Amino acid sequence: MVWSDEFDGNALNLDNWIYDLGTGSQFGLNGWGNNELQYYTDDESNVSVANGMLRIRAEQENVGGMNYTSGRIRTHTNEFWTYGKIEARIQLPAGQGLWPAFWMLPEAGFWPGEIDIMEIIGSEPNVLHGTTHQGTVGDVYSYGGSYYSPEPLTNDFHTYAIEWLPDNIIWFLDGVEYFAMNRSEMPADLEWLLDEDYYVLLNLAVGGNWPGAPDGTTSFPADMLVDYVRVYEYEENPTSNVTFRVNVTEQNLQAGDAVYLAGTFNNWCSTCQPMTDEGDGIWSVSLDLPVGIQEYKFTINGWDGLAEGWVVNNNCTMVTIDGQDVYINRFVNVLFEDISMPPFCFNECEQCIPIGLANCTDSDASNYNSEAVFDDGSCVYELLLSVDMGQEALGFNDDVHVNGTFNDWCGDCYQLIDVDNDGVYFISLDLPPGNYEYKFTTNGWEGLIESFDVGMSCTNTTFGGGGEVWTNRAITLGTAPLAPSEVCFNACESCIYPTVDMEFTVDVFNEAEAGIVTLNYEVDGIASALPMTHLGWGIWSAEITVPGSSEVVYNYEVNGAAETASNECMASGIRTIISDDMALPMVCFNECNLCNGCADPTFIEYNPFASAIETDCLTATLPGCTYSEASNFEAAANIDDGSCMFDLSSDCPEDLNGNGNIDTPDLLAFLGAFDSVCP
Secondary structure: OOEEEOOOOOOOOOOOOEEOOEOOHHHOOOHHHHHOOEEEOOOOOOEEEEOOEEEEEEEOOOEOOEOEEEOEEEOOOOOOEOOEEEEEEEEOOOOOOEEEEEEEEEOOOOOOOEEEEEEOOOOOOOEEEEEEEEEEOOEEEEEEEEEEOOOOHHHOOEEEEEEEEOOEEEEEEOOEEEEEEEHHHOOOOOOOOOOOOEEEEEEEEEOOOOOOOOOOOOOOOEEEEEEEEEEEOOOOOOEEEEEEEEEOHHHOOOOOOOEEEEEHHHOOOOOOOEOEEEEOOEEEEEEEEEOEEEEEEEEEOHHHOEEOOOOOOOOOEEEEEEOOEEEEEEEEEEOOOOEEOOOEEOOOOOOOOOOOOOEOOOOOOOOOOOOOOOEOOOOOEEEEEEEEOOOOOOOOOOOEEEEEOOOOOOOOOOEOEOOOOOOEEEEEEEEOOEEEEEEEEEOOOOOOEOOOOOOOOOEEEEEOOOOOEEEEEEEEEOOOOEOOOOEEOOOOOOOOOOEEEEEEEEEOOOOOOOOOEEEEEEEOOEEEEEEOEEEEOOEEEEEEEEEOOOEEEEEEEEOOEEOOOOEOOEEOOEEEEEOOOEEOOOEEOOOOOOOEEEOOOOEOOEOOOOEEOHHHOOOEOOEEOOOOOOOOOOOOOOEEOOOOOOOOOOOOOOOOOOOOOOOHHHHHHHHHOOOOOOO
């Protein structure tokens, strides 16, 4: 232990801590960058020490324009560390809107670069979060893990800690590891920021983007109690012994050829680290290496001979991007124990398959060996499993796993990935033919676990001698790859999502005579085109049914010519909206709003759907009788007002019965003669 505060006095030790005050606005971070609702003070009502305990208290009171006060302290100007064990014993408060944290920031003062040793939000007192934030301001990468406690963590004191090693951080609750991460899990193009001096912070925030605001259930004052904070360092420059082995039987070495190991530990010197021939094509060397991730490659006769070459997505390699340069190398994560690695095949992540001996001869198998002489029963086949988690409330750091008879129900060792970020998770397994049972879970066995009723179509039920009942998904894998249909978590079928009806209306009044108007749209990567219906006055309409809360990308097309404008509602003619039951406001073709036009009904150019532009009203209406046969025909009239009068003389040809009126008998007589041939 190199530093600690046991809080044995009667006031905060200002040789160890300083206060962060206010709302963060002095740093351009109003609400401390998270829209928090408290004002941090150095008042004893918010930060105090007594009875061997630090108390950080949140109060509901108005200070500095904020409705709450609380405390935030840090070791910044006094103490900071790179690597070691950092721990604190803390009792946390519960309550909607409360956000206690024990965390670290870089001494250099730049963000991102953050280690969250402990965070909870008061509305979820059973869930502990440990996270790092790295990358750049415009490209932040957050990665961490969560622990789901059977009892609220706010019920008692607990010890929260990290063990921080070169290229590694491991999180602990009460001395038990619950999550670990290392540099190989970072995106290749982002710098690892966890190898510099960091200082410690303790605070109790109120409100913010994550926990939300307090409500009527939140009790104030709320206390975060800290028994101690302790920092340990490990021995200077620790090392562990690592034995590297490689099988070069497939490389046909000649007399005088030698195998070498090159890596970060010898500055990539290709012939500085010769390996020893153990026989049977296996070469080895043992080195004492510093703790941390070490990258390496095997070579035959150095860089001038044969060096391993890799492509991305190998399970034994990691990618590092340095400017325009991309490096792909093997890696080993050196911790505080000796490592003896198996004899990997040169340029492969697995051990060599003997050529000419028994092996898999089925071309459908994942491990098909075209040079095998006969089949030894070792064939494995791809099983592609997929589950839709879209109806589950997954958190940012939640992982999806599959557990089954094929992995001994191991918890978190088989993790699925969401390639398209659409809530559907996949995993590809290579398994021998057989019958398997399995379940999907989150966070190993600590999160969501599928539960099935006995007799569900996709399951199998096993009964134990002690009355136990296990119902799991069941599947049979034959001698061919198998990709069952995507299923919904906790169901045998695909997820059913609600749909919504959307109505689109466009005004092409200002366009040339419209022949065909089309709505082009795309939802979830599926593109469609729908002819629109003309409603009159140049107005066209179409209705579609799509999944709710989906992004709809769309535009309008007139006689094959699509919109091309680029303005505030669309980029190069492409419009976007989130689907909901709605009738979209009418827009003008190629515009964001209504068409410009004449909105005055006293003009011939009148468009009842136009946005009023007086200059578009050109010809005033002149009502009158527009029928030339009428006795009161007005040649100058341009709109008929229904006033036309006709002179019906006594010899009116329509008066068929000659009674001086055109009436029903005349109509019946006319209809009776219908279809007759005139002489």
